[in-house]
Amino acid sequence: MTRPLALHPDRLFPADPATRGIARALYAEIADLPIVSPHGHVDPNWFATDERWTDATTLLLAPDHYLYRMLYSQGIDLDALAIPSRAGTPATDPRAAWRLFAEHYHLFRGTPSRLWLDHVFAEVFGLDVALEGATADHYYDAIGAALATDAFSPRALFDRFRIDFLATTEGAHDDLAAHAAIRASGWQGRVVTTYRPDGVVDVEHEQFAGAMRRFAELTGEDVYGWHGYLAAHRKRRAAFRAAGATATDHGHPTAQTANLSTAECEALFARITGGSWTAADAELFRAQMLTEMAKLSVEDGMVMQIHPGSFRNHNAGLFASHGRDKGADIPTRTDYVHALKPMLDVVGTSRDLSVILFTLDETSYARELAPLAGHYPCLKLGPAWWFHDSPEGMRRFREATTETAGFANTVGFNDDTRAFLSIPARHDVARRVDCGFLARLVAEHRIEDWEAAELARELTDGLVRRAYRL
Amino acid sequence: MTRPLALHPDRLFPADPATRGIARALYAEIADLPIVSPHGHVDPNWFATDERWTDATTLLLAPDHYLYRMLYSQGIDLDALAIPSRAGTPATDPRAAWRLFAEHYHLFRGTPSRLWLDHVFAEVFGLDVALEGATADHYYDAIGAALATDAFSPRALFDRFRIDFLATTEGAHDDLAAHAAIRASGWQGRVVTTYRPDGVVDVEHEQFAGAMRRFAELTGEDVYGWHGYLAAHRKRRAAFRAAGATATDHGHPTAQTANLSTAECEALFARITGGSWTAADAELFRAQMLTEMAKLSVEDGMVMQIHPGSFRNHNAGLFASHGRDKGADIPTRTDYVHALKPMLDVVGTSRDLSVILFTLDETSYARELAPLAGHYPCLKLGPAWWFHDSPEGMRRFREATTETAGFANTVGFNDDTRAFLSIPARHDVARRVDCGFLARLVAEHRIEDWEAAELARELTDGLVRRAYRL
Amino acid sequence: MTRPLALHPDRLFPADPATRGIARALYAEIADLPIVSPHGHVDPNWFATDERWTDATTLLLAPDHYLYRMLYSQGIDLDALAIPSRAGTPATDPRAAWRLFAEHYHLFRGTPSRLWLDHVFAEVFGLDVALEGATADHYYDAIGAALATDAFSPRALFDRFRIDFLATTEGAHDDLAAHAAIRASGWQGRVVTTYRPDGVVDVEHEQFAGAMRRFAELTGEDVYGWHGYLAAHRKRRAAFRAAGATATDHGHPTAQTANLSTAECEALFARITGGSWTAADAELFRAQMLTEMAKLSVEDGMVMQIHPGSFRNHNAGLFASHGRDKGADIPTRTDYVHALKPMLDVVGTSRDLSVILFTLDETSYARELAPLAGHYPCLKLGPAWWFHDSPEGMRRFREATTETAGFANTVGFNDDTRAFLSIPARHDVARRVDCGFLARLVAEHRIEDWEAAELARELTDGLVRRAYRL
Incomplete structure (x- = not known):
């Protein structure tokens, strides 16, 4: 549900x-x-x-240290989130990184990142279900599809x-x-x-x-x-x-x-x-x-x-x-x-x-x-x-x-x-x-x-x- | 109005x-x-x-550094406010200084000076219109007239x-x-x-x-x-x-x-x-x-x-x-x-x-x-x-x-x-x-x-x- | 009353x-x-x-520096509160110390000690009148009596x-x-x-x-x-x-x-x-x-x-x-x-x-x-x-x-x-x-x-x- x-x-x-x-x-x-x-x-x-931007992970997660610092603080590996290191961008599947983020989205309760992201999800992409593990793929697909259109240049x-x-x-x-x-x-x-x-x-x-x-x-x-x-x-x-x-x-x-x-x-x-x-x-x-x-x-x-x-x-x-x-x-x-x-x-x-x-x-x-x-x-x-x-x-x-x-x-x-x-x-x-x-x-x-x-x-x-x- | x-x-x-x-x-x-x-x-x-005190500027504005510091911070010259300097009190018309203050009274929104002054205006002097450029002379005259009376010694x-x-x-x-x-x-x-x-x-x-x-x-x-x-x-x-x-x-x-x-x-x-x-x-x-x-x-x-x-x-x-x-x-x-x-x-x-x-x-x-x-x-x-x-x-x-x-x-x-x-x-x-x-x-x-x-x-x-x- | x-x-x-x-x-x-x-x-x-604990003063007052620091700050002598010093525990009657505390209980208005103590009094001991000088003995007796029972070990x-x-x-x-x-x-x-x-x-x-x-x-x-x-x-x-x-x-x-x-x-x-x-x-x-x-x-x-x-x-x-x-x-x-x-x-x-x-x-x-x-x-x-x-x-x-x-x-x-x-x-x-x-x-x-x-x-x-x- x-x-x-x-x-x-x-x-x-x-x-x-x-x-x-x-x-x-x-x-x-x-x-x-x-x-x-x-x-x-x-x-x-x-x-x-x-x-055009390509996908939710590259656009929204990988460049945003507000997001991955919180995940890192809870013991999540930055490589698994596709965050670039001195060795380059890890060969992490961006969809897998997005799923990991989605499963931990609850960590942002009470933070401004949560407010900003929900606004982006709802207002920019028109999403109407909350982000969580179960909706990670839906989000990833919907955001990716939108980004491929002229309206999202x-x-x-x-x-x-x-x-x-x-x-x-x-x-x-x-x-x-x-x-x-x-x-x-x-x-x-x-x-x-x-x-x-x-x-x-x-x-x-x-x-x-x-x-x-x-x-x-x-x-x-x-x-x-x-x-x-x-x-x-x-x-x-x-x-x-x-x-x-x-x-x-x-x-x-x-x-x-x-x-x-x-x-x-x-x-x-x-x-x-x-x-x-x-x-x-x-x-x-x-x-x-x-x-x-x-x-x-x-x-x-x-x-x-x-x-x-x-x-x-x-x-x-x-x-x-x-x-x-x-x-x-x-x-x-x-x-x-x-x-x-x-x-x-x-x-x-x-x-x-x-x-x-x-x-x-x-x-x-x-x-x-x-x-x-x-x-x-x-x-x-x-x-x-x-x-x-x-x-x-x-x-x-x-x-x-x-x-x-x-x-x-x-x-x-x-x-x-x-x-x-x-x-x-x-x-x-x-x-x-x-x-x-x-x-x-x-x-x-x-x-x-x-x-x-x-x-x-x-x-x-x-x-x-x-x-x-x- | x-x-x-x-x-x-x-x-x-x-x-x-x-x-x-x-x-x-x-x-x-x-x-x-x-x-x-x-x-x-x-x-x-x-x-x-x-x-007796003589006028609104001398009594209320010139001695109050809460007031003229705000005006000064917004680029207003202290001489124009009749504030004394090492050279003495400037030859500014006190009424002109009061007008300048009145025109900038909006700067004090949200400050205690505004609360205190409105209380003085309403309770001490019985004024019933708000201070602004258009009411500056009315204020100056009413305050000056009151201060000349025994009741305001x-x-x-x-x-x-x-x-x-x-x-x-x-x-x-x-x-x-x-x-x-x-x-x-x-x-x-x-x-x-x-x-x-x-x-x-x-x-x-x-x-x-x-x-x-x-x-x-x-x-x-x-x-x-x-x-x-x-x-x-x-x-x-x-x-x-x-x-x-x-x-x-x-x-x-x-x-x-x-x-x-x-x-x-x-x-x-x-x-x-x-x-x-x-x-x-x-x-x-x-x-x-x-x-x-x-x-x-x-x-x-x-x-x-x-x-x-x-x-x-x-x-x-x-x-x-x-x-x-x-x-x-x-x-x-x-x-x-x-x-x-x-x-x-x-x-x-x-x-x-x-x-x-x-x-x-x-x-x-x-x-x-x-x-x-x-x-x-x-x-x-x-x-x-x-x-x-x-x-x-x-x-x-x-x-x-x-x-x-x-x-x-x-x-x-x-x-x-x-x-x-x-x-x-x-x-x-x-x-x-x-x-x-x-x-x-x-x-x-x-x-x-x-x-x-x-x-x-x-x-x-x-x-x-x-x-x-x- | x-x-x-x-x-x-x-x-x-x-x-x-x-x-x-x-x-x-x-x-x-x-x-x-x-x-x-x-x-x-x-x-x-x-x-x-x-x-078993013995009495209200020994249990609640003498060990609690949140309480006696406030009383001390208001000029009350620690000996009179039965607070131990380097010379040992003073020969203060614990009931007298409790009375002194009760008479000054108003000092704790707005402090967490007041919240905690009222909770202890009402919930642990079932007291239904407020602590003050007039109720000090009632408190002292009721708490002492409760502490003597098995239910308060x-x-x-x-x-x-x-x-x-x-x-x-x-x-x-x-x-x-x-x-x-x-x-x-x-x-x-x-x-x-x-x-x-x-x-x-x-x-x-x-x-x-x-x-x-x-x-x-x-x-x-x-x-x-x-x-x-x-x-x-x-x-x-x-x-x-x-x-x-x-x-x-x-x-x-x-x-x-x-x-x-x-x-x-x-x-x-x-x-x-x-x-x-x-x-x-x-x-x-x-x-x-x-x-x-x-x-x-x-x-x-x-x-x-x-x-x-x-x-x-x-x-x-x-x-x-x-x-x-x-x-x-x-x-x-x-x-x-x-x-x-x-x-x-x-x-x-x-x-x-x-x-x-x-x-x-x-x-x-x-x-x-x-x-x-x-x-x-x-x-x-x-x-x-x-x-x-x-x-x-x-x-x-x-x-x-x-x-x-x-x-x-x-x-x-x-x-x-x-x-x-x-x-x-x-x-x-x-x-x-x-x-x-x-x-x-x-x-x-x-x-x-x-x-x-x-x-x-x-x-x-x-x-x-x-x-x-x-």
Whole structure:
């Protein structure tokens, strides 16, 4: 006996009937607004080539570390899930991998992955039975059949999802060929890039040397000298802006910034490029580069996003066998108040600069981030991120930040995903949770209903467009 | 078309009808209790002279960094808001500043400032339309006209607000002239001072040298020698007690305490007064002085308040142009368990000592402060403070502390404000939030309704009077 | 006039009627499941001898630091409560101590102790009036009379409570005589031990030298040499397993682990046993021993519990007069991400190892523990612990961990108590809070009702048995 799959129209709204009624009314006004996705990691080649995806496992399971980290945590072998390792993609039958996933789908009860996937299953593929072992093949077949049709090509889904803007993320050493191909194709979907220079900033990253070589090739600058290196950043930032980018992104282990003299920068950079650096040098260089990037943003108007605080590749054994980005990144305690001060001492009072701060350390919401963003003209708060991009996580974000920073110092939602099919689901969750929060403020007579309606639209659309300068 | 302004009688109560009904009943019993305000920063000269205030901008906007920090964060110039800088008060038309504020009043949606101001507008001034650009002049005129009348003099409002006790805060080097004038005037309002010696304790404060000179003049002691310095504190504490003070207050960057020998104290103090101190010395001296103040409190019975954890004047550019207390103070992570131990090793088991702990780091509520206050006889928890003096902040405080510390180790509400007109609003928010919390405990059958009624009265009145020894 | 005592059947369920209805239905299905108690501190001698308890004070008040720490915090003398000190048990009349407690029972409003005690009073003793000064003697007499009957012997209550499994905790240097006596008695109650080697691991503990002597005697190994010391652990672990143990437990000041070479271990251990250690050595040795214990657990299959983060005996004065475990342990900020990495580098990818992590620092739930447990196959999350074993604490635990770790990486409830009579009360609170949380997920359409029913049973029974390998 299979179980029905049906998305309840009131899902994620507070249970109290009066509050739910308010949430429902707020949501009705914004549910159909186009999607603006200013930060994410979708592969732009999908839209460049518009090639069909092949199967449920390759599309939905293998690239999604939210999913296989949970399965791995319960003792399931990654090879059996067809997850690529350093040895390549295992010779696992994708259907068998899908069955294994389906048999363990119950593990996701109470997680956002469950919400997102059920939305994809029901809304994108029209499935009406719940995923479990008994329905695994039905799912695999139905999804495979759908993906073979024109209606499920990347561009067709982009239109169907009514995506108004989609930012991807590329390294400073990326040639942006996919984005060039999108524009050359004549397709009108607005897919743009974001400048993420971590590969040429983080000397502790194993790809640093290769990234620097490409950085040199693409710019023709002497990237191994401090001034040539900065000039190369300027050139690449201009190239990214030409490809539609309005923002940069910086994924650092900490939020540390620095404010060194030019002579100190030159000496530090000589150690970095000369290979004689220490871990402290590596951190100091990342810190200084945040300030350099902020100064360049004052010049060129690119919005700066800082995503700090992840301990990457925590599982040494898994890193050895499978490499990075395999669900083994763990958040750490993150300081902002002391860490950002050197950068803010340089650019903090600028009204031309816009820096969006993210965190994996929720303790900083009320203590540090809301007070900072509620004061500095150049600072805004990014939405609940990664592990906290979830109903409870979003609720905690609003409860902890609104009273000090208000809504206007936040920037709406980021889906921040490489799982393209889940984008409508993720935005829908965020809209519902925001409406639920606003509904509570109305029900408790803290704001008026018409104010909540204005705010719901702002959180979905206005704040996003203004914060990312779209 | 203007919008109506009306305070809903059920505001801030939980939306669930049964819980709301309980909250309403609890609140009805305490709503009209007199205000006891044991900690705040109202200017005592207002009551000494009883001079009229002049206009809305000068009274409500210019002194309130909660308000202009939000406007500043959105790129609005402080000069345009008539905020004084190091260059003096800008020549901005106060009416123009008020208009600018009114046009941006929507920024405060979801913040406590909005709740407090709407209460002031509706209850104190009888305004019945909402503040926005279109009503800015109406507000400015109506408030100005009211302030010109006898009914809006400081003393008249003190009586109208039914304030039973109001503590202000003065430095150790203050001559308490305003308080003397109040007493000499024959007016019966109970406005007393609080001993805040930070100016002569924090050598990193730019006013330290001047404060020490006044400290010497006022006491006739050799305040540049360790024993004379302590004797001067004893004298000033006695003078403050004579002016009605029952408490001291200590606003330190951290909660660090120390327990040095007399010889170590003498050597440290010699470095402090000799100008040869390091940042570590400055911190150690503040730490030692908390212990010294605790020992003096054991002697003289003054209640000790510790307000740690603010990174003052974080915005270097703004500090250069506008000086301190301009909304640029940012909370930091704060340790109590290790920090307080040296002091507690000396005075921790005293039953004569009463130390009230505050925090800007909510993570310490359940982890450190409730366990400490739920154990040490000398420790109590102050209410949710500053950025956390808000409906969500107060709710988190009760939820995080009650199960370990109970209610009896807390001290009721502090308005902690210099915004005199908002005092009834702030106490009303606190009473409503407390009643909402108690109502949930009743609705979930965790306490009985008659217990909640007792507790509501305790939180509003009994605990405050006992904790502050009124 | 006395007040009635009656446990409300809906206690602790959310107030919203629809959510409450769901919670009630979920609870009805699991309320009567047997109790599985895999971690606690009940005295096994009670079951070995089955001797009667004598009176309310000796049984309920004197051993319960949750109770007397609150009374102490309000200035009540421990001697007056008949709490043993280093000088022995004070000559206080137990009835007088009980009266003092009863007069202050109102202090526990809003605390879990109140919930647990009322459950004990009503359900175990059948009392129907509330405890207060006026009913103190009635309580004392009724409890004393009941305890004198066969129906209130330890074994009779064990059966009446329907306890299916009860783990106690003994040191590595304990001879397990009580457990041997239980088995020799022929009584069928399943009371087993847990291996807690802290006494021979923590050289800063005042009993280390004595514990090491007993450790040597019991094992016949050269415990003062590194290899003999490890061999002794192996022997004792085997003896504990023979006495039914399935788990070990480690109560360290921090979660720090280490991964030293054998030569480094030998040198470190020589300093430890030679008495020439520093505080850093003591910490490093505890850290290394967590890794050693993990390696032994891979060998022998014992589940490993880590309980870090308590600053023991914080109150120096009380420690001097009364010794340890007197309610003066205070949680501290605790890092897991960096601290556990050395151990996880060695054993992290093992599927034979099971490590259950606990915390007193709730900030680590969403930031560190859920991401770690939601990834590593060997890691699971223990329930809300100690100060957080409370309705709000449990709710925060579920809200902060579920979205990242799911339910399957948690282990059900631990009562973790020495208060045997409160065990049913504590499990009942946990079941109710879990059902309330699940009910909210159902009411918000995040999971289906039949899923919640499965999960409620898992949290109460299945997860516990599997996690502890019962």
